[in-house]
Each structure stands twice: as structure tokens, then as C-alpha cells.
Amino acid sequence: MPLLAIEGLSACYGRLKVLQDVSIDVEKGGVVALIGPSGSGKSTLLRALVGLTKPTSGLVRFGDETIRYDSAASLRAARRRMSIVFQQYNLFQNMTVLRNVTVAPVMVQRRARATVEAEARDVLAKVGLAGKHAAYPDQLSGGQQQRVAIARALMLRPDLLLLDEVTAALDPELVGEVLDTIRTLAAGGMTMIVVSHEMGFVREVADTVVMMDGGKVIEAGTPAELFDHPKTERAGAFMAKVRRP
Amino acid sequence: MLALLAEQIPRFFTWSNVAFLAGAAGTTLLLTALGSGIGAAAGLAIVLVRTSRGRLLLPLRAAAVLYVEVFRRIPFIVVLFIVLFSIQAVAPDASLFTIAVIAICLVSTAFLSEVIRAGFDSVPRQQLEAAAVMNFPRWLVVWSVILPQAWKVVLPPAIAFLVMFIKDTALASQMGVVELTFVGKTLNNRGFSSLLVFGTVMLIYFAISWPLARLGRSLEKHLAPSRH
Amino acid sequence: MDYVLQFGQVAGQVPYLLGGAVVSMELAVISFGLGAVIGLACASLQAYGGRVARGVAGAYVGLFTNTPAFIQIYFLFNGLPEVGVLLPPFAAAAIGLTLVAGAYLAEILRGGFASVRRSEVEAAEVLGMSRLQTIQHVVVPHLLRTLFAPLSGFFIWMVLGSSISALIGVEELTGRAINVSSATLRSIEVFLVAAVIYVGLTIAATALLAGVGRFAFRVRMKVI
Numbered sequence: 131m132p133l134l135a136i137e138g139l140s141a142c143y144g145r146l147k148v149l150q151d152v153s154i155d156v157e158k159g160g161v162v163a164l165i166g167p168s169g170s171g172k173s174t175l176l177r178a179l180v181g182l183t184k185p186t187s188g189l190v191r192f193g194d195e196t197i198r199y200d201s202a203a204s205l206r207a208a209r210r211r212m213s214i215v216f217q218q219y220n221l222f223q224n225m226t227v228l229r230n231v232t233v234a235p236v237m238v239q240r241r242a243r244a245t246v247e248a249e250a251r252d253v254l255a256k257v258g259l260a261g262k263h264a265a266y267p268d269q270l271s272g273g274q275q276q277r278v279a280i281a282r283a284l285m286l287r288p289d290l291l292l293l294d295e296v297t298a299a300l301d302p303e304l305v306g307e308v309l310d311t312i313r314t315l316a317a318g319g320m321t322m323i324v325v326s327h328e329m330g331f332v333r334e335v336a337d338t339v340v341m342m343d344g345g346k347v348i349e350a351g352t353p354a355e356l357f358d359h360p361k362t363e364r365a366g367a368f369m370a371k372v373r374r375p
Numbered sequence: 376m377l378a379l380l381a382e383q384i385p386r387f388f389t390w391s392n393v394a395f396l397a398g399a400a401g402t403t404l405l406l407t408a409l410g411s412g413i414g415a416a417a418g419l420a421i422v423l424v425r426t427s428r429g430r431l432l433l434p435l436r437a438a439a440v441l442y443v444e445v446f447r448r449i450p451f452i453v454v455l456f457i458v459l460f461s462i463q464a465v466a467p468d469a470s471l472f473t474i475a476v477i478a479i480c481l482v483s484t485a486f487l488s489e490v491i492r493a494g495f496d497s498v499p500r501q502q503l504e505a506a507a508v509m510n511f512p513r514w515l516v517v518w519s520v521i522l523p524q525a526w527k528v529v530l531p532p533a534i535a536f537l538v539m540f541i542k543d544t545a546l547a548s549q550m551g552v553v554e555l556t557f558v559g560k561t562l563n564n565r566g567f568s569s570l571l572v573f574g575t576v577m578l579i580y581f582a583i584s585w586p587l588a589r590l591g592r593s594l595e596k597h598l599a600p601s602r603h
Numbered sequence: 604m605d606y607v608l609q610f611g612q613v614a615g616q617v618p619y620l621l622g623g624a625v626v627s628m629e630l631a632v633i634s635f636g637l638g639a640v641i642g643l644a645c646a647s648l649q650a651y652g653g654r655v656a657r658g659v660a661g662a663y664v665g666l667f668t669n670t671p672a673f674i675q676i677y678f679l680f681n682g683l684p685e686v687g688v689l690l691p692p693f694a695a696a697a698i699g700l701t702l703v704a705g706a707y708l709a710e711i712l713r714g715g716f717a718s719v720r721r722s723e724v725e726a727a728e729v730l731g732m733s734r735l736q737t738i739q740h741v742v743v744p745h746l747l748r749t750l751f752a753p754l755s756g757f758f759i760w761m762v763l764g765s766s767i768s769a770l771i772g773v774e775e776l777t778g779r780a781i782n783v784s785s786a787t788l789r790s791i792e793v794f795l796v797a798a799v800i801y802v803g804l805t806i807a808a809t810a811l812l813a814g815v816g817r818f819a820f821r822v823r824m825k826v827i
């Protein structure tokens with residue numbers, strides 16, 4: 131049984147259908163990569179999974195629980211198990227790095243502050259931010275902020291991590307740092323859905339690649355299948371384009 | 376005219392008159408402070424109601440919107456009269472000061488809630504979404520994310536309203552609350568020149584209001600760009 | 604203790620009160636219109652005048668925005684007779700409100716001027732527009748768009764602010780409410796009715812202004 135099963139999910143912004151009948155399975159410990167052109171609905175899919183964009187139809191099952199997005203309790207339970215890292219970091223601007231990553235474990239999960247802070251120092255060191263505990267987000271570079279956001283998500287100890295183009299806003303040098311972090315997570319058995327434009331990276335870490343366009347899943351398969359032998363014309367055209375930078 | 380002033384000035388600035396004026400200035404300040412303090416707290420409560428979710432609270436939300444819209448559209452003097460006569464009908468012993476405070480609070484709540492709401496709206500939506508997906512309870516979002524960022528947007532216009540309330544309290548003299556304007560009228564009726572009396576009273580108002588207005592403007596300049 | 608609201612006597616006086624509302628609007632329109640002239644003059648002096656002119660304009664604005672309008676009007680009505688100037692209540696109120704409006708409008712207009720000078724003029728000059736073209740195509744539209752909402756808001760404020768003229772005996776809406784209150788002793792009821800009229804009046808005025816702003820200047824304004 132997959133850890134997360136998305137079945138026929140649809141969503142709209144007003145009258146614009148941004149997700150149409152999307153179905154994806156995510157196995158425990160697996161890494162699913164979402165690729166596709168800009169505006170194809172990748173971010174919307176992640177937002178829909180955590181209930182920020184309300185699905186209009188379809189099912190999302192987490193383990194054997196079906197998430198009911200209209201029920202506050204069910205949504206809260208689902209959000210306890212999923213963490214999302216947003217494309218624009220969304221850090222709390224009024225909090226230091228340390229506070230950003232500890233506020234939820236301490237105030238929401240009610241874990242002991244001392245152990246949480248010790249763990250936070252650990253996680254921040256792992257993402258290369260050991261010296262930045264007291265900094266505010268606007269004193270950090272984009273890559274540093276992105277890694278704070280990843281650390282914040284990890285501190286919640288999720289069963290499933292959703293990463294939305296976490297390297298898109300970074301310059302090439304920083305991309306490497308962040309990708310290393312994700313690689314380590316994947317090797318450690320973290321289940322992830324990763325939106326990425328870094329095709330080399332996707333090929334390396336993903337078990338499954340899902341290509342989206344116009345709110346629909348065009349094709350899904352292993353990296354080798356999708357990159358080397360795309361079945362659909364649309365996926366083939368997209369691959370040809372991204373391979374030629 | 377000048378001769379009249381020269382003749383009256385020594386008689387005007389006696390200890391008792393100065394004490395009378397000082398006490399009145401204190402009352403003006405107290406009315407303003409109570410009005411803004413209670414108004415800010417109640418205004419915050421209104422904003423919390425207005426930004427609440429759920430169908431259960433819908434009537435409360437509607438009531439909050441109605442309250443704010445109505446009380447921003449009635450002149451303070453009319454509110455003052457309504458409160459005066461209503462309270463006297465049910466509690467004839469209520470002090471005029473209490474009545475004035477209630478009237479000021481009713482109006483300041485409405486105005487300050489709009490200022491506070493603008494502050495709430497200034498917090499980037501993305502941060503609220505981040506808090507939501509981390510299961511922050513509502514109080515935690517308000518306390519640890521919204522208020523620490525919103526106060527910088529709220530403070531300058533709130534001070535501008537404070538300055539407005541200082542001047543509005545002058546109308547409480549009409550009911551007989553012994554604040555600055557009332558003392559001005561009283562001294563005027565005792566035969567002192569209006570130029571002398573109201574000149575002095577206006578100067579006191581100016582001395583209270585002008586520094587505050589300046590403070591508000593400089594805060595607006597200094598709080599806007601920085602973020603933490 | 605058990606006060607029972609009775610609107611019977613007050614209902615008959617509604618037309619009289621509505622007549623007062625017309626006077627309130629007159630006061631607001633007069634003082635806003637004349638105040639706009641004073642405000643424009645002051646704002647121009649503060650922006651382009653010499654040192655003395657700037658100082659005088661600044662002192663006027665500072666004095667009238669930092670002291671209660673009620674005392675200013677009270678003084679015009681009760682104080683000026685001492686020096687032999689007798690003003691009827693309406694004139695005293697109109698003059699007082701005009702002076703207040705002038706000071707506040709100077710502040711609002713000054714803010715608008717500052718916003719123009721900073722941003723768009725330089726851009727226009729870079730594009731090679733002449734002075735006149737810049738004023739016609741950039742400055743005036745910008746001013747209308749940025750100032751329309753605050754000016755509308757201030758007009759509403761003047762409608763409410765004109766109520767203080769009741770206290771020197773002008774028979775506008777609040778003044779007439781006071782009259783009815785003394786005659787019928789149904790004070791709560793009268794002032795409630797007056798409040799409802801003020802709410803209706805200002806909502807109608809806001810809606811009208813929002814409509815004008817939307818069609819004439821493409822400014823979006825919140826009515827409620």
C-alpha cells in the first residue's frame with residue numbers, strides 16, 4: 131500500500147481548472163519528482179495536498195486514512211504528517227532563524243524547548259547554517275533562507291516532505307548546497323514529492339517522475355522511462371526542450 | 376484690546392486659575408488615554424472577530440462590521456448625546472466623566488479597529504499559509520506572527536487618531552465634564568477676555584497634540600522600511 | 604430604570620431633521636470648497652514659497668490641525684464680538700470649518716505633491732516630455748488618482764465635523780436634533796434618528812464619490 135495515494139484530484143482558481151483528475155501514488159521511502167512547464171499546476175498540486183487550495187473533487191489517502199479537506203480535525207491530522215517547503219520560503223520575518231525552526235515543535239507539538247533547540251542546532255548544522263541561529267531572514271541570502279525553510283520543515287518530523295522548486299530562486303553555486311541536502315534526505319529514507327527543474331538531479335534522486343501539463347498528468351514512470359523513452363509526444367517535446375538549455 | 380489684555384494677564388495667571396487649567400489638562404489627557412487604551416483593546420477584539428472563520432461566528436462577524444461602519448459615520452457629539460441620555464435613563468447617578476469615557480471608547484474602538492485591521496492585512500499572506508500548514512492555533516498566529524509585524528504599520532496612524540481624540544474630548548465640555556475646554560468657557564464667563572482664555576487653552580492643546588503628531592510622522596518614516 | 608423608547612413624537616419631526624441634513628451638507632460643501640482653495644495655496648507655498656511664506660503656511664497648518672475645531676468656532680462666535688466683530692452662527696461656523704478644512708487639505712495635498720515629485724516626473728523627463736506635457740499627462744492624472752480617495756474621505760469627515768456648529772446654535776442636523784430634544788424630551792430617540800440620518804447621508808455621499816472616482820479617474824474605492 132502506498133504511503134500517499136492521490137486519486138482523481140481536481141482543483142480550480144475561480145473558473146480556471148488548474149488540476150484535472152490527477153492520480154499519483156507515493157511509496158514509503160520513495161521520491162516522486164514533479165516536472166512540467168511553468169503554470170502546469172505543480173505548486174497547486176502541493177498546495178492542494180496540504181489543504182491551502184481546496185480540491186473540488188478526488189481523493190487523497192494518507193496510509194489508510196482519507197484526508198477530508200472540509201474537516202478541520204482531519205486536515206490538522208494530515209498536516210501533522212506532511213511538511214511543505216514553499217517556492218518563496220515563507221519564513222517568519224519577525225523571528226530569528228532558531229525561532230523560525232523551533233516555534234512549531236515547541237508551541238504546536240509541545241515538545242520540550244531544550245531538546246527541540248538541541249535538535250535544531252543539529253539540523254541547522256546539517257544544512258550548513260551553524261553560525262546563523264540569531265540572524266533574521268532578511269539578513270540571509272536566498273539559498274540560506276531556503277535551507278532554513280527546509281530545516282523548519284524537517285524539525286516537524288514529517289512522514290512526507292513536499293519540496294516546491296527549492297532551487298529555483300538560487301544562483302548555481304547555491305543550488306549545489308541545497309541539492310546536497312535533499313540527496314542526503316533521500317538516502318536517509320525520507321518520503322518526498324519534489325518539484326524541480328534540475329533534470330540531472332531528478333534523474334539521480336527520483337524513483338518516479340511525473341510530468342504535468344495544463345493541470346493534467348501527461349506521463350509517469352521511472353526516470354529512465356520518461357527521460358529516455360517518453361511514450362507521449364508532449365513529454366517527448368518537453369524533454370527535448372529541457373535537455374537543450 | 377492690548378490694554379485689556381495687559382490688565383487681565385496678572386489676574387488670569389493666578390495659582391488657582393493655573394491649577395484649574397492644569398487639572399483640566401489632566402482630565403483631557405486621562406479621557407484621551409482611557410479612550411485610546413480601551414479603544415485599542417476593543418478594536419483588536421473586533422479585528423479578531425472579523426478575521427475569524429467558521430459559520431458559527433458569522434452573526435458575530437456581521438455585527439462587528441456593522442458596528443465599525445456605523446460608528447465611523449456618526450459625529451462624536453451625537454454619540455455623546457446618545458450615551459449621555461441613555462445612561463442617565465438607566466443609571467442617573469453615573470458620572471459625566473464615565474459617560475464621556477464610554478462615548479469616546481465607542482468611537483475610538485471603531486476607528487482603531489480599522490487601523491489595526493490594515494496592520495493585520497499588511498502581514499504577507501505567505502507567512503500565514505506557512506503557519507497554517509504547521510498547524511499553528513489561531514492565538515499563536517496572532518501572537519507570534521501577526522502582532523510582532525503589524526504593530527509597525529498600526530502605530531503611526533493610531534497616533535494620528537490619538538491626536539484626533541485629544542481634540543474630540545473638547546466636546547465633552549458640552550455635557551459639563553471639567554476638561555480644558557470647559558475650564559476655558561468657565562473662565563471666559565467669569566469675565567476674562569476670550570482671546571486670553573482661549574488663546575491659553577489652545578496653546579495647551581497645541582502643546583499636547585503637536586509633539587504627538589510629530590512623533591507619529593517620524594515613526595511612520597522610521598518604521599516603514601525595516602522589518603524586524 | 605425601565606426606559607421605553609417612543610419614536611411617535613420624533614417621527615413627525617423627521618422632515619425638519621432632514622432639512623437640517625441639507626444645512627449640514629451645505630456647511631460641508633462650502634467649507635470643503637473654500638478650504639480646498641486655502642489648502643492648495645498653503646501646499647503650494649510650502650512646496651515652492653520662500654522662507655517666510657513657508658513658515659506662515661506651516662504655522663497656520665500646525666495651529667489648526669493641533670487644536671480643537673470646536674474651540675476655534677466657539678472663539679469666532681463668542682470671542683470676536685469683544686473686538687466688535689459680530690458673526691451670525693452660520694457664518695462663524697462656515698468660516699471656522701473652512702479654516703480647519705484648509706489646514707487639513709493643505710496636509711493632504713502636500714502629501715500628494717510629494718508623491719509626484721519623487722517618482723514619475725523624472726521618468727517623464729527621461730522620456731523627453733516637455734514641462735507642460737509632463738504636467739498634463741503625468742502630474743495631474745497622478746494627483747487625481749492618488750488624492751481622490753483621501754479627499755473623499757476628508758469630505759465625509761467634514762460632513763460629520765460640521766456637527767460641532769450646532770454648539771454655537773447653527774440649525775443643521777445636530778442643531779435641529781437638539782431643538783427637537785428640548786421640545787419633546789425624547790432625547791435618546793431624536794439623537795438615534797439623527798445618527799441614522801448621518802449614517803445614511805455619509806453612505807450615500809461615499810457611494811456617489813466612489814462612483815465618480817470609478818468612472819472619471821478609474822479609482823477603486825471601498826463604499827462599506
Ligand SMILES: Nc1ncnc2c1ncn2[C@@H]1O[C@H](COP(=O)(O)OP(=O)(O)OP(=O)(O)O)[C@@H](O)[C@H]1O
Pocket residue numbers: 143146148166167168169170171172173174175295
Ligand atoms: N492565486 C491564484 N489565483 C489564480 N490563479 C492562480 C493562482 N495561483 C496560480 N494560478 C494559476 O494556476 C495555474 C497553475 O499554477 P502553479 O503555480 O500551480 O504552476 P506551477 O506548475 O507551479 O508553475 P511554476 O513552475 O511557474 O511554479 C497557472 O495557470 C496559474 O496562473
Ligand SMILES: [Mg+2]
Pocket residue numbers: 172173174217294295
Ligand atoms: Mg510553482
